[in-house]
Amino acid sequence: MPAFDFHTHNLTAPPGSAIVNLPDAWLLSPDTFRPVPGALYSAGIHPWTTATADSATLHAMTAGLARLIDRQWLTAVGECGLDMLRGGPLDVQETVFLRQALMARDAGLPVTIHCVRAHHHLLRLHAQVRPTKPWTVHGFRGKPALARQLLDAGIDLSFGPCHNAESYALTPPNRRHDETDSPQPQNAAEKASQHHG
Numbered sequence: 001m002p003a004f005d006f007h008t009h010n011l012t013a014p015p016g017s018a019i020v021n022l023p024d025a026w027l028l029s030p031d032t033f034r035p036v037p038g039a040l041y042s043a044g045i046h047p048w049t050t051a052t053a054d055s056a057t058l059h060a061m062t063a064g065l066a067r068l069i070d071r072q073w074l075t076a077v078g079e080c081g082l083d084m085l086r087g088g089p090l091d092v093q094e095t096v097f098l099r100q101a102l103m104a105r106d107a108g109l110p111v112t113i114h115c116v117r118a119h120h121h122l123l124r125l126h127a128q129v130r131p132t133k134p135w136t137v138h139g140f141r142g143k144p145a146l147a148r149q150l151l152d153a154g155i156d157l158s159f160g161p162c163h164n165a166e167s168y169a170l171t172p173p174n175r176r177h178d179e180t181d182s183p184q185p186q187n188a189a190e191k192a193s194q195h196h197g
């Protein structure tokens with residue numbers, strides 16, 4: 001367990017010990033969310049959601065995200081990004097990701113990124129957005145060459161328990177994070193469904 005967990009889905013993590021990623025379905029009812037004092041949160045539309053949600057739902061989620069940002073309840077936007085294996089059509093994924101990346105930039109928030117087999121698209125979008133706060137690819141398992149390419153472009157990396165040791169070692173400590181990417185505990189998942197009930 002890292003000293004600070006950069007990315008977890010465990011809603012019951014001790015406040016301040018982790019950045020807790022909210023289920024993206026909650027973006028449809030942002031006003032019912034009650035942050036725990038001292039807890040750090042990230043929220044965003046996961047690329048997998050672009051495979052199932054229609055455009056009206058994605059727009060509603062974007063509006064919900066804007067509301068959480070306005071209320072200053074977020075430490076980071078995400079996880080959002082691109083996934084060539086489990087995401088929706090690439091143009092939809094890019095549109096949804098870009099919208100969130102621009103919202104983060106305008107709010108001065110960093111972005112936590114889920115990226116599967118889409119790193120060249122991510123690099124292109126990073127150059128296009130020119131963020132002022134870090135973009136961090138979470139759960140990075142890539143080889144050293146890819147790690148170097150992302151780092152050279154200004155993108156930071158977060159590593160879970162399963163990672164390439166050489167990539168980890170070459171990442172400067174001030175641009176490297178540790179994460180569990182833990183799932184929600186079952187009781188929290190039940191609460192989450194009541195949240196929308």
Ligand SMILES: [Zn+2]
Nearest residue numbers: 007021079181
């Ligand atoms: Zn995650």
